Amino acid sequence: MLLSLLLNLVSAPLVHAQVNLPALGDSVSDDLGIGLERRVGDQVMREIKLDPDYIDDPLILEYVEDTWRPLVEASKRLGNISDETRDRFAWEPFLVRDRSVNAFALPGGFIGVHLGLIAITGSRDELASVMAHELSHVTQRHVARRMVGDSHSSMLATAGLILGLIAAGRAGSPDLASAAIMGSQAAAIQASLNFSRDMEREADRVGFNVLTHAGYQGYGMVSMFERMEQAYHLMDSGSYPYLRSHPLTSERIGDARARLGTDQPAALHPSAEHAIITARSRVLMDTRAEVMAQLQQMDAGVRQTGFEQIGARYASALASIKLRDFSRAEAAIRSAQGVLQMLSPDDLKAQRLLIYLRAELALARGQSEAGFAALDGLPHDRSRAMLIMQGQLAVQGQQAERMRAAADNLQTHVSLDPHDAAAWAVLAQLWTGLSQPLRAVRALGETRAAVGDLNGAIDRLRSGLRQSRGQDADQIEAAVIDARLRALIYERRQLLADMYPRGGGPQGEELP
Numbered sequence: 001m002l003l004s005l006l007l008n009l010v011s012a013p014l015v016h017a018q019v020n021l022p023a024l025g026d027s028v029s030d031d032l033g034i035g036l037e038r039r040v041g042d043q044v045m046r047e048i049k050l051d052p053d054y055i056d057d058p059l060i061l062e063y064v065e066d067t068w069r070p071l072v073e074a075s076k077r078l079g080n081i082s083d084e085t086r087d088r089f090a091w092e093p094f095l096v097r098d099r100s101v102n103a104f105a106l107p108g109g110f111i112g113v114h115l116g117l118i119a120i121t122g123s124r125d126e127l128a129s130v131m132a133h134e135l136s137h138v139t140q141r142h143v144a145r146r147m148v149g150d151s152h153s154s155m156l157a158t159a160g161l162i163l164g165l166i167a168a169g170r171a172g173s174p175d176l177a178s179a180a181i182m183g184s185q186a187a188a189i190q191a192s193l194n195f196s197r198d199m200e201r202e203a204d205r206v207g208f209n210v211l212t213h214a215g216y217q218g219y220g221m222v223s224m225f226e227r228m229e230q231a232y233h234l235m236d237s238g239s240y241p242y243l244r245s246h247p248l249t250s251e252r253i254g255d256a257r258a259r260l261g262t263d264q265p266a267a268l269h270p271s272a273e274h275a276i277i278t279a280r281s282r283v284l285m286d287t288r289a290e291v292m293a294q295l296q297q298m299d300a301g302v303r304q305t306g307f308e309q310i311g312a313r314y315a316s317a318l319a320s321i322k323l324r325d326f327s328r329a330e331a332a333i334r335s336a337q338g339v340l341q342m343l344s345p346d347d348l349k350a351q352r353l354l355i356y357l358r359a360e361l362a363l364a365r366g367q368s369e370a371g372f373a374a375l376d377g378l379p380h381d382r383s384r385a386m387l388i389m390q391g392q393l394a395v396q397g398q399q400a401e402r403m404r405a406a407a408d409n410l411q412t413h414v415s416l417d418p419h420d421a422a423a424w425a426v427l428a429q430l431w432t433g434l435s436q437p438l439r440a441v442r443a444l445g446e447t448r449a450a451v452g453d454l455n456g457a458i459d460r461l462r463s464g465l466r467q468s469r470g471q472d473a474d475q476i477e478a479a480v481i482d483a484r485l486r487a488l489i490y491e492r493r494q495l496l497a498d499m500y501p502r503g504g505g506p507q508g509e510e511l512p
Contacts, residue, residue, distance in 0.1 A: 034084055037144050039498060041090065046452025048112070049421070055097040055115070057284060058509065059181070059356060063277045064113055064131075066122055068093045073133050074214035078469035080139040080206065085109070089138065101228060105132050105137035107144070115285035119278050120227060123268040125211075131209035132214070132221075140206060142199040171261035189500050204252055214248020217268055222256045229253065233294045237331050240502025272340055275311035278419035280353075283318045299332040309339045311352065316356060321364050328359050352378060359389055368397030384423070391426035395433060403430050410432045414446070421450035438464055438477040442484065454492045461485040 048054050072091050075081045081091075088503045089109030096102075099116040106112065121127045204221070210217045230249065283295055298304075299316035316339060317332035333354060340350055355377045362371035371393040378386065387409050394406040407430040415421050428443035441464035448456035461481050468478030 018216055020507075034088055037141075038088055038090070038108035040378075041110050042368065043107050043495075043499075044106050045094075051158065051451060053097040054075065055095045055284065056279070057095065058383075058388055058422070059282055059353065060115070060118065060277060060284070060369055061093075061095055061274075062097065062385055064093050064118070067128050068111070068135075070214040070216075071135050071210055074210050075135060075139055078210065080136070083095075085139070091138075096452065097285055100334070103134050105143055106132045108467060109138050111138070112387075119283040121224065121274070121278060122227065123220065123223075123270045124274050125268050126212065126218040126224040126227065127220075127274075128208070128222035129211055129224045132211040133203045134207075134215075136203040136206035136210060136418040137199065140199070140202060142203065145199065148245070152221075165233065172277060201255070204255060205259070208256060210285040214387070218256075218260050220268060222253060222260060223263060223268060225253045225256060255395055270307055272307045272310050272344050272347045273353065274309040276314045276350055276353045279311035279315035280318060283315050283322070287322065289323070292319040292322050296323060296325070296328065299328070299335060307343065310336050311337065314354070317327075317361070321361055324364065326365055329355040333357055333361065352381070356385065358390065359393070363389075363396060366396065368393040372397075384413065384420070388422055388426055390471065391430055395426065395429045398433055398436065403433050406430055407434060417501065418446065419450045421447050424450055436474075438468060438474050438481065442481050445481075449488060454488055454495070458485065458488050458492065461488065 007241050026115040033161065072081070074088065091109045093111040093113055096114045098114040099119075100114055101117045101120055102114045103117050104112045111131065112352065113131070115267050117130060118127060121130075126182050129209075196477070208221055209219060211221060276322060295315045295493045296319040297316070298311075298312040298319075303509065304312045313332045313336035317329045317336065320326070320329035320332060337354055340347065344350065355374055358374040360376060362368065371389070373388065375381075375393075387406075388403075391406040391410055394402040397403075407427060410427045414420055414427065417423070424447040428440050431437075431440035431443055441460055445460035445464065448454075448460060461484060464481045465478065465485060467473065468475070468481065
């Protein structure tokens with residue numbers, strides 16, 4: 001009877017794991033609700049943001065977000081994003097400093113994009129095709145389905161282990177036990193892979209529809225698959241995990257071509273802006289000195305054609321800045337500007353990125369005024385990248401007027417986006433330079449809170465509260481710190497309650 005019961009336990013998960021995915025719009029199993037999925041995603045993001053490979057480069061992130069936003073809007077119009085997930089999920093991309101060609105979806109609507117993936121794309125359409133695929137994983141609740149499916153596969157492996165032990169006890173044969181255990185594990189792995197590939201096929205199908213409705217070329221998905229297959233065969237050293245658990249790339253290319261049909265053109269829209277973003281990703285994804293030295297040699301631009309020439313010179317300039325070879329960086333920037341003037345003189349977006357590179361060079365040289373002079377070429381730019389760059393230059397120059405203006409602009413920005421850790425970090429430096437210690441401490445605390453380090457944030461705000469007891473302390477700022485400290489302690493209590501619903505976790509603490 002026990003053996004029959006265990007056999008039923010083994011077979012049931014296999015049937016469940018291979019069931020066809022529901023049609024678009026069907027609700028996912030109650031095993032993982034939307035609220036729980038978002039909380040799981042938030043917890044994962046707290047860990048990721050503390051990792052040194054989490055990178056917040058304002059220019060690359062801005063480009064990725066600009067690519068992402070039309071995809072989300074298209075998903076809403078198509079009804080892929082339900083009313084429930086529209087407001088409760090994050091719908092937020094982020095960057096990972098990694099040379100591998102990969103992107104991934106996390107619970108709750110977070111999408112990770114490796115710099116290595118951006119670096120191999122030839123157009124925004126190709127990048128958008130991958131992001132549309134990952135977005136569809138979220139809208140179809142694939143993450144929740146996979147988590148539920150993996151739990152059943154774990155049951156399968158556990159049942160197989162018990163069966164193997166029973167068989168060993170009855171037959172007295174260790175080999176029989178080993179075979180039973182290995183067989184159950186293989187079945188569990190295969191069930192998980194089959195489930196994964198079904199989800200990947202659906203994400204390709206739904207993602208293609210989202211891609212075209214967002215205004216991107218459907219050929220971008222075909223081209224991206226072809227580019228990845230070629231790269232995978234040429235140099236597969238474990239750097240292409242995006243292909244590991246997915247259907248064969250040749251199969252995906254065929255499916256994408258079939259969806260493309262004859263109505264859509266087999267063409268893409270390369271641009272100087274995209275060439276620069278890929279070049280920047282190539283430099284920042286691997287900052288080893290030997291890699292920087294290789295990228296520095298790209299200033300000749302002998303092997304590149306078209307907009308790739310601009311990207312090559314940009315990569316050389318940025319690598320030279322990292323190596324502190326400033327004269328070579330200056331020459332590479334001039335060369336990039338010359339090529340841009342020749343190929344696309346009206347491309348204001350590419351011109352803007354070269355201006356930022358000049359400001360970055362000035363910052364590395366310690367010439368803050370030269371940096372501000374470069375940014376004067378963008379008088380109407382009020383972007384996050386501009387605010388952070390102006391703040392960094394002001395900190396370096398230590399001129400009170402510039403520091404005050406930069407601090408005021410950043411303070412307005414973080415009031416609208418309080419989770420911007422990079423902005424808070426620069427703001428902390430500005431307030432320190434302006435002899436505003438309480439504001440500086442609060443900004444440091446908010447920096448830690450923005451990356452999910454609640455303990456670090458609470459410690460810094462407690463320190464600020466102690467400093468506020470002095471006679472000359474700013475009591476208004478002290479009241480702000482006190483209120484924020486209480487809010488963070490309450491947030492940590494709630495987090496611990498979610499992590500330890502039955503108690504037994506770390507003990508809470510009294511409010512100040």
